[in-house]
Amino acid sequence: MRTAALGISLLLLLPTACSSDGDDDAQGVADDLAAGLTQKKLSDVAFTGADPTEEYAEVIGGLGDAPLEVKAAEPDLDGDTGSVALTWTWDVKGNEWSYRSTAALEKSGDDWQVAWDRAIVEPSLTDKEVLEVDTLLPSRGAILGPQEAPIVVERDVVKLGLDKSTLTKAEELASARAIAQVLDLDVKSFVARTKASGDKAFVEALVLRKSAAADLPPTYGEIKGAVAIGSQRPLAPTKEFAAPILGTVGEATAEAIEKSEGRLSAGDLTGLSGLQARYDEQLSGKAGVQIEAVAGKGSERELFTTKPVNGEPLVLTLDSGLQMRAEQVLAQTRPASAIVAIDPKNGDILAAASGPGSKGINTATFGQYAPGSTFKVVTALALLRAGLTPDTTVPCTSTLVVDGKTFKNYDDYPAGHIGDIPFREAFAQSCNTAFIAERDRLKKGDLAQAAAALGLGVDHDLGFPAYFGQVPDPTSETGKAADQIGQGTVLASPMAMATVAASVRAGRTVLPRLITGHKVTQIEPEVPLTAREADQLRELMRGVVTDGSGSFLAGLPGEVMAKTGTAEYGTGDPLPTHTWMIASTKDLALAVFVETGESGSATAGPLLTAFLQAR
Incomplete structure (x- = not known):
């Protein structure tokens, strides 16, 4: 069983x-x-x-x-x-x-x-239907200034390019070459893009502001298939306006499309550089889509739709008037140059202009240069902390030899200020040898500590490219001597030196700010600036204007404080020099920089004067 x-x-x-x-x-x-x-x-x-x-x-x-x-x-x-x-x-x-x-x-x-x-x-x-998608474009967020003043908003442009819809293959290529030549574009690249585009595509060659399109060569209109289409693009008031910082908007590149993980496709407008690229998702918003079943023209049947979400604005501290004034002042300066203006009360960057000689590089906030004698503000603070006073007598000699290297003052240093002089006079006249002679008062880390108290050499993520500078410990006695006068291994950006001027004026460590919504936790200096130290530094910087190398500023209204600077670099005989000037008024702290010039007072000084006089 x-x-x-x-x-x-x-x-x-x-x-x-x-x-x-x-x-x-x-x-x-x-x-x-x-x-x-x-x-x-x-x-x-x-x-x-x-x-x-x-x-x-x-x-x-x-x-x-x-x-x-x-x-x-x-x-x-x-x-x-x-x-x-x-x-x-x-x-x-x-x-x-x-x-x-x-x-x-x-x-x-x-x-x-x-x-x-x-x-x-x-x-x-059904058996004959396919899926199609229409993109419902959002409005790109504007870039605004204080009180929501428009900086980058939709402005009229003219899109130039090739309309392939009426051309033969042979005509397409001939017209593409002609368009590239007339518009001074890379011929090979534009022809390649023309070949890769659809049979009836518009191949964009160049986008011009509407005002600039009026100067288009007449020969452009004679090219078969060449068109000029009115449109709008997010643009600043002028082509130059803070361009290295703001960046550009244009059609998405193949690389951008690949990195977007489906967010971008061919023909989409996107940020290509600068703030436009870094904050692209915030500014561009989110495209809506309408997906349809299509069997032929006029047979569209809606399957799915989402509405676009417009981009959010990006609010900056830039003052449009001051920014354009700075760019106008730099317009004729051939070497790389910059003007940075900061409000010492709150650290707001009101202007950050890089001149035409910078060739699109962000010299203003990310340039890395020896600050020369403008760094003597930092050295002065370190020496004051080491026991020096503005009235201490220091030796200002014509030359000074350190471990076989000869240091000297700038070429037109006034002979009447050679000898044993008060420290305030050495600062006002920018005597290199006096500062170097006092180097033994400082121990390791003193310069970096003083720099940090004035906002220099301590990195913060400000939400845009910002170089705060460096003050590393010297590795030799000659290096220590050079650091005293802002050369050696000391580096700074114009923004960093404007921050030094702002910190002296404010009597505290100022942290620059450009993007109002970007949260930054300030790293407090190990030894903060005291009220007495700030008073002494303000007195020294005021002396530069009343009795020193910045006396050409004495006629300007208000109590202007300043420091000139020159720093040798590169090779040659004589060596070329970076030229600097920092200054402050009650409501403005400034740094002016020219990559190659005669001296701080002779090259940067007139630019600073022109900027302040225009206010």
Whole structure:
């Protein structure tokens, strides 16, 4: 009896085991289908008919490279037929489109196969319909100044380029070459872009402000297929306005599209550099999409729509009037140059202009140069802390030899101020040898500590490229001597030196700010600036104007304080020199820099004067 019962049990179990194997096979085919749909390649999926990869590509081609994930549920089987539910999740320009569809399964012999149908891709699709997407563009966020004054807003432009819709292939290439030549573009690159674009595409060559388009060469209009299309782009008041900092907006590059993870596609406007690139997601907002089933022109059927979300503005501290004034002052300066203006009360950067000689480089906030004698403000603080006073007598000699290296004063140093003189006089006249002679008063780290108290040499992430400078410990006695006068291994940006002037004026360590919404935790200096130290530094800097190398500023209204600076660099005989000047008024701290010039007073000084006189 037990043997018979066991046999019956085995017979009962056998059909169940076969059914389980069939379920596993069907699940495997369903999973293969989901994987193939996700990867957009169906050659590894078992179908009842021919491989539908090409048809699938045609159906979804209108969605471009939008990321996709398809998941298969457990198949529902009934004998030799069945079905499987598929969950589709698309990321179309940052918009999630999710839905479910069903695929029919059929058993052929021992194997399960998928019966292809376009409705697998989207349940309402007919045999002739494909998916298309229209992008619903958001408005790009503006870049604003104080009191929401417009800086970068939509302004009229003219887009120049080639309209291929009426040209033959031979005409396209000839016109592309002609357009590139007339507009002074790289011919090879523009021809390549023309070849790669669609048969009826507009190939953008150049975008000009509307005012600049009036100067377009007449020969441009004679080129077959060359067009000029009125449009708008986010632009600053002028082409030069804080350009290295603000950056540009243009059509997304192939690299930007690849890095965007589906957020960008060909033809989209995006930030290409500067703040426009760093804050692109905030400024660009989120595009909406309208996905349609299309069988031909006029047959569009809406499947899914999301509204665009406009970009958020980026608010800066830049004062448009001061910024344009700084750029006008620098307009004729041929070497790299910069003017930075900071409000000493709160650290707001009101102007950060890099001159035309900077050739698009952000000299103003990210330049890295020896600050020369403007650094003597820092050295003076370190010496005051070491026991020196403004009235201490110091030796100002014509030259001073340190370990075989001869240091001297600048070429036109006034002979009447050579000798044993008060420290305030050495500061006002910028006597190099006096500062170097007092170097033994300072121990390791004293200069860096004083620099930090004035906002120099301590990095902070301000939300834009900002170089705070460096004051490393010297490795030799000559290095220590050079550091005393802002050469050696000491470096600073114009922004950093404007911060020094602002900190002296404010009587505390000032932290620059450009982006109002960017939160920064200030690193407090190890030894903060005291009220007495600030008073002494203000007295010394005022003496530069009343009795020293900055006396040309004496006629300006208000109590102007200043320090001139010159720093040798490079090679040659004589060596070329960076020229600097820092200054402050009650409501403004400034740094003026010219990469190559005669001296701080002769080169940077007139630029500083012109800026202050224009106020």
